[in-house]
Amino acid sequence: QTVVxxxxxxxxxxGGTVTLxxxxxxxxxxxxxYPSWYQQTPGQAPRALIYTTNTRSSGVPxxxxxxxxxxxxxxTITGAQADDECHYYCALYMGNGIWVFGGGTKLTVL
Amino acid sequence: QVQLVESGGGVVQxxxxxxxxxxxxxFTISDYGTHWVRQAPGKGLEWVALxxxxxxxxxxxxxxxxxxxxxxxxxxxxxNLQMNSLRPEDxxxxxxxxxxxxxxxxxxxxxxxxxxx
Numbered sequence: 001q002t003v004v005x006x007x008x009x010x011x012x013x014x015g016g017t018v019t020l021x022x023x024x025x026x027x028x029x030x031x032x033x034y035p036s037w038y039q040q041t042p043g044q045a046p047r048a049l050i051y052t053t054n055t056r057s058s059g060v061p062x063x064x065x066x067x068x069x070x071x072x073x074x075x076t077i078t079g080a081q082a083d084d085e086c087h088y089y090c091a092l093y094m095g096n097g098i099w100v101f102g103g104g105t106k107l108t109v110l
Numbered sequence: 111q112v113q114l115v116e117s118g119g120g121v122v123q124x125x126x127x128x129x130x131x132x133x134x135x136x137f138t139i140s141d142y143g144t145h146w147v148r149q150a151p152g153k154g155l156e157w158v159a160l161x162x163x164x165x166x167x168x169x170x171x172x173x174x175x176x177x178x179x180x181x182x183x184x185x186x187x188x189x190n191l192q193m194n195s196l197r198p199e200d201x202x203x204x205x206x207x208x209x210x211x212x213x214x215x216x217x218x219x220x221x222x223x224x225x226x227x
């Protein structure tokens with residue numbers, strides 16, 4: 001059973017830069033996993049931020065960027081703002097129509 | 111404007127069945143794949159199922175395979191999720207999401223399913 005790993009709760013200072021990662025319990029994340037990232041505030045549906053590794057969804061600020069760092073997918077927030085405080089989830093395509101979400105990272109901005 | 115609206119959630123006893131619907135507007139559902147994703151109370155997101163835009167190819171998470179069936183009704187522009195043999199661990203908010211460019215592009219607001227005696 002493949003597990004997609006994300007960091008435990010994380011904090012960043014306002015204006016700071018933070019990188020969240022998305023890995024696999026076995027193996028490396030590549031562009032062929034089509035990594036995507038989602039933002040979710042309490043009580044709301046998730047919102048797509050980044051797809052196919054590094055493409056920003058419509059309306060997403062440029063301070064959000066995606067990449068592959070080593071053997072993981074990464075979401076970087078440059079110049080964090082108070083309303084970036086929420087849960088972040090990654091999703092990976094595992095092939096054969098199967099998708100897996102990471103467990104999510106709760107980001108605090110303080 | 112793309113909109114997805116889920117319905118059909120409710121309280122059901124273990125072993126029971128429920129049928130969820132996802133009504134799409136602003137686009138033709140047969141042009142895209144559609145996913146179901148669920149979120150148990152206080153937990154993270156779990157991918158459940160996908161029906162591709164051809165309407166024929168369907169895929170399921172191991173946790174629901176053999177119990178859940180995803181299907182599409184092009185005449186109503188909806189995607190359905192038939193859930194049988196429900197278990198307490200199936201309790202969650204169920205979201206439908208439009209598949210586009212290898213990601214979950216647009217999401218509905220979700221419908222709550224509670225499996226409890």
